[in-house]
Amino acid sequence: MLELLLPPPVDPLWDLTAAFEADGRAERLNLVLGVYRDHTGGTPVMAAVREAEIRLAERSESKEYRGLSGNTAFNRAMLSMVLGSGGAADRAVAVQTVAGSGALRLLADLICRTRPGTTVWISDPAYVNHQPILEAAGLKVRTYRWIDGHGRADPAGMLRDLGAAGRDDVVLLQGCCHNPTGVDPDTGTWEALAELAGRAGWVPFVDLAYHGLGDGLEADLAATRMLAERVPEMLLAISCSKNFGLYSDRTGCAVVLGASRQSLRHAETALQNAARTLYSMPPEHGAAVVTAILEDDGLRAAWRAELDAMRGRITANRADLSAHLSALGWGTQADILARQKGMFSMLPLTPDQMHGLRSRFAVYGTASGRFNVAGIPAHRIPCLARGIAGVLAEGRVPVSATRAHGG
Structure with missing residues (x-):
């Protein structure tokens, strides 16, 4: 029976996660999976x-x-x-x-x-x-x-x-x-x-x-x-x-x-x-x-307060990253990022540029450009912005040409 099984497609998110785990670089950053992370990079149990x-x-x-x-x-x-x-x-x-x-x-x-x-x-x-x-x-x-x-x-x-x-x-x-x-x-x-x-x-x-x-x-x-x-x-x-x-x-x-x-x-x-x-x-x-x-x-009030604090951290991460991209000369891309909301954002990067971000800067996001804003340690934002600016600068690809599809 098993000999008849054709090679099935791998899940793209967990395949990237496996690649991240195998990456030996100390500076690696996993922005693939949709989990909230605090300033230490951990995913804490809410107090409530x-x-x-x-x-x-x-x-x-x-x-x-x-x-x-x-x-x-x-x-x-x-x-x-x-x-x-x-x-x-x-x-x-x-x-x-x-x-x-x-x-x-x-x-x-x-x-x-x-x-x-x-x-x-x-x-x-x-x-x-x-x-x-x-x-x-x-x-x-x-x-x-x-x-x-x-x-x-x-x-x-x-x-x-x-x-x-x-x-x-x-x-x-x-x-x-x-x-x-x-x-x-x-x-x-x-x-x-x-x-x-x-x-x-x-x-x-x-x-x-x-x-x-x-x-x-x-x-x-x-x-x-x-x-x-x-x-x-x-x-x-x-x-x-x-x-x-x-x-x-x-x-x-x-x-x-x-x-x-x-x-x-x-x-x-x-x-x-x-x-x-x-x-x-x-x-x-x-x-x-x-x-x-x-x-x-x-408990409900405590949970709502924690949820609001999580939202505040995500919003601050996005605003900070946007500001750093703008300061590096990528104002259009920064404006796109600043208008987005929630746990995820989509960078205006091609799959090749996302691969470059992974290979050169050890930053893992999906091929479509999606990354988990809630997974960025605040102190890594300047480095992340420099990495994004670096792959953008390689080809000077207009934003209008970089729309990527997929999840």
Whole structure:
């Protein structure tokens, strides 16, 4: 059997991570994976998470199965946090998942079960795992424009492309802090998307993985809440990996909004059935931690303060890097960087230039130009800026010619 297996493609992010681990240079810098790092380069456990874990350990509750929907208190907390009380939350069902990727896959399976052969539209460029997850579930994928040749938002191109999306289609949108570009639509563009969805009848599928790390929790959720109030049906994939720091605990939630209780019951059962065949039940620990935080006023306030501090560090890193690039004579590229938000940014570099950044300066980012702003130690920013300026200077390639695709 195994002799018939053709060489499968390697995951580009983990392949780069393996190359980083094998790199013996002391100055190497890993900006590939999307994890928050503090000024020491570590990924700390949030204080609110640690306190919640202590309380849970002291209670030492049973580790009995939770059921196919996972922790129902966690699911209610996710609905309340993301959609607010009343309104859209009253016409939604939620199922705990194995992180945000698990939510994406469960919802992709639901789409395929409901409308086999559905086309799902994703941004170009997109999160590296969006297309593989959708295609693994049996769905067709098309792309719509997200940025122009200068690395800026392209709302006209996006809306023009999505004008071809039909009633049986689904459009995958990132609710905030777009991965990989760091470029988000403005309020007017979100309003236009809601109007287009209502008129054309396609279903919005919102991926929420970085809320709280862009403009603040409430501001980052505003577009998702607006869409939920204006469309009859919507899908939501929610991750707690970044804003709670629960990366390895794999904590997420799949949400379906519908127009009738019967359709929601059917959707919930379909999600449970899909979970049963994929992993049966999700892990409890991370969900219990999030629930303990969100249900306790003191822990919730502490978590929000920590989240704001993380956002502040990311914002400061981006501003500092932009300022250093500008001082080195790369003002246009610096301006592009300064307008981006969230954990990731996309450098206006070609794959060859990203390879040069890796080989000459030991800085690891993806071939598309994406790098993790939250992973930069503050004292390394001047050196990083010099490396970026160095590879830019080698070819003096205009920014308009350097748009890279992929995740």
